[in-house]
Amino acid sequence: MHSSDHQVSTNLRSRDASTLSLDLLLSNLPGVVYRCQNDDHWTMVFLSAGIEKLTGYPVSVFTGEHAMSYASLIHPDDRAQVYADTEAAVRERRPFQLSYRITTAAGKLRWTWEQGAAVHDEHGNVIALEGFIADITLLRRADQLVLEQASLLDKARDAIFVIDMASRITYWNAGARRLYGWEAHEAVGKRMQELLCDDHAAYSEAWLHAVTEGEWAGELQQHRRDGTLIQADTRWTLVPADPASGVVQKILVISTDISERKHNEARIHRLAYFDALTELPNRASLLDHLRRALIGSARSHKFGALMFLDLDNFKTLNDTHGHAAGDMLLQAVARRLEHSVRETDLVARLGGDEFVILVQPEEDTLDAAAYQAETVAAKVVSTMRAPFQLADFAYSVSTSIGVTMISGAVDTVESALKQADTAMYQAKAAGRNTFRFFDPEMQAKWTARSELESGLRRALRNHEFILNYQPQLDGDSRVIGAEALLRWRLPNGDVLYPTEFIKAAEETNLIVDIGRWVLGTACVELAKWQGNPVTRHLSLSVNVSARQFVEPDFVAMTQEILAATGVDPHFLKFELTETLVVTDFTHTVATMETLRRLGITFSLDDFGTGYSSLAYLRKLPLDQLKIDYSFMRDVLTDRNDASIVRSIIALGGSLGLQVIAEGVETQGQREWLSQEGCFVYQGFLYERALSGEHFAAYASCLH
CATH class of the missing domain: 3.30.70.270 (Reverse transcriptase/Diguanylate cyclase domain)
Known part of the structure; x- marks a missing residue:
C-alpha cells in the first residue's frame, strides 16, 4: 500500500472512531442533544438517542418527510411562553434557558429543562438552533414538595425555627414572625439567646439537655421585638447530621405561646388562694x-x-x-x-x-x-x-x-x-x-360560751325568752311606768338574767334578733295597757343595744312594730347607753331625731358610768337621765358616789331632763334622793320585776 493510501485509511479509521466515541457519549447523556431549524415547528435536523427515553418516541419520528413537530409535545399552557422566551433570546443574540412541560407518548406530563442558542452563518443569519434538553420531573417534584412543606410550616400557629450548633438561627417560619415580631431576614443569622432569651441560665440548661439527650421540653420566658415578655412552651429536637446530603447537625425548636394560659392559671390560683x-x-x-x-x-x-x-x-x-x-x-x-x-x-x-x-x-x-x-x-x-x-x-x-x-x-x-x-x-x-x-383554762370558758350561743339560738326558736316589768314610781308613790326587763327561762325551769347572756348575744350579733323580739313583745304589752283606762297613762322603757340601734333597718323595723301593735308611741321610751352615743354621735343623733318625730322619747341609761361629756349631752334629744344602781348602792356611805349622784341630778335639772334613779332599795336612799331633787324611782324598795299580768294588777292597786 502506498503511503498516501495508508494515510487516508488512517484518517478514515480515526474519523470513524471519533464518531463512535461521540455517539457513545451522546447516548449516555441524561438528556437530549438536538439541532433544529429556527421555524415554528422546530423541525429537527439532529436528535440524540435520549429523545426516546424523554418522550417515548424514537428519533425517527422527529426526522424525515412526515416528521412529528417537537413543539407539538409542549403543553399548550406553556407553549406561548416558550416561543416568546426563545425568540427574545435569538433576537438579543444570547443563550436561552427554558423550563416547560411536555406530553409523552404514554400521555404523561414531564417537566423539562432546556438550554440552547442560535447558530449564525458568516453573515449573521440564524441557520439553526442547538441545545440540550433534560428531564427535571423528579427535581420539580422535590422542589414542589419543599415548597409545600415550607408553606405548611408557615401556616403552623406555632413558632418553628432552626438553630445551628453555634446557636444561630438558620430557619424562621411565619409563626415565629407572628409570635416574636421579627421578619425572617432579621432573625436568620442571629443567636437565639441574644434575640429571645433573657434567662441565659435556663437557655444553657435547655441547650445542654437537647444536645446530650437528643430532646428537651419545658417552659422558657422569652421577649418579643417590642420588649414584652411571653411564656413559651418549647420543645427542642436535635436533628443529626447527614454527611451524604451535606446536612449538618442542627436543633429544631417549636414554641407555643402559653402566656394567656399562665395568666389564667395565675388568676385562678389567686382567686383560690x-x-x-x-x-x-x-x-x-x-x-x-x-x-x-x-x-x-x-x-x-x-x-x-x-x-x-x-x-x-x-x-x-x-x-x-x-x-x-x-x-x-x-x-x-x-x-x-x-x-x-x-x-x-x-x-x-x-x-x-x-x-x-x-x-x-x-x-x-x-x-x-x-x-x-x-x-x-x-x-x-x-x-x-x-x-x-x-x-x-x-x-x-x-x-x-x-x-x-x-x-x-x-x-x-x-x-x-x-x-x-x-x-x-x-x-x-x-x-x-x-x-x-x-390559756388552757380559757378553753373551758370558750366551750361554755359556744354552748351559750347555741342555747340563745334555741331560745329564739322555742320562745324561751320572757319579759318582766319593773315599776317606776313618782314622789307620791304612784306608778308612772315600767322598764321591760328580759329573762331567759331554760327548758329545766331555771331563769337566767341578762348579765348572764346579753354579752354573748352582743358578740354573736344575736342581740339584733333578740332586740326585735323584745321590742315587739313590749309593744304588745303596752297596747294592752293603753286599752285599760287604769293603765293607759303608763309609759314603758325598752333597752336598745348599740348593735341593734345602728342597724340600717332599725327605724323601719320600729315603725313596722308600732303599726302592727297599734300603740301610741308617745308612751314608748328607748333606753340608750353612753357607749352607743360616743361610738358614732352623728348617726345616733340622726336616728334619735327620726324616732322622736314618731313620738318616742329617750332615756340615757347608766349615766355616769361611761364617757359622759356635756358637749354630747346637750346636743342629744333626751328626755331623761338614769342614775345607775352602782352609784345608789353606797350613796349614803360613800361621799364620792353621793357627789356624783348630786351632780347628775343638778345636771338633769339644768338641762330640763327628768332624772330617775334605779336600784333604790331602802327608804333612806329614797329620802336622800328626794331631798336632792330626784323624784322618780325604780328598785326593790317598791317592787321587783313582774310578769305582765302581775304588773297590771300592781299598777291598778297604786293608781
Missing part, C-alpha cells in the same frame, strides 16, 4: 401554710405562733358609713398588718374583719418564740391605734388579738386555730385593744 378585697392570702391559703409550718416544725423542733385578730366595733363603720368605707378600712388594715410583721411571716384574711398572722416556727425554745410573738402582737396593737384616713374622714379602730404558740409535735391546724380564736375572745374580755396568749 387570695382575698379579692385585701389581696392577702385567704383562708385556704392560710390553712395550707399553717399545715406546712406544722410539718416543718415537727421535723425541726422549732416553735412559732398563730395570732387571731378581730377589729373592735367594725360593724359600726359598715352600718353608719356604708360597706365602701368598710372595704377601704379593711384594705388599709391589711397594708398596716403587712408592715408590722417580718417578711417570713404570713398575714391572711379569714373573712369579714378577721385576720390571722402566722409567725413561722423559727425559734429553738418556746420562750424565745413567745417573746417574738409578743413583739409582733404589741407592734400590731400600737400600729392600729393611729386613725385611718378613709376618703373624706378619719376613723379610729382598735384590734383584739389572740395568740397561741404552735409546735408541730403537739398541735394540729384545727387546734391552733381554735386556741388562737379562744385567746382573741380573752383579749376582748380584757377590754379590747390588746392581746392575750391562750
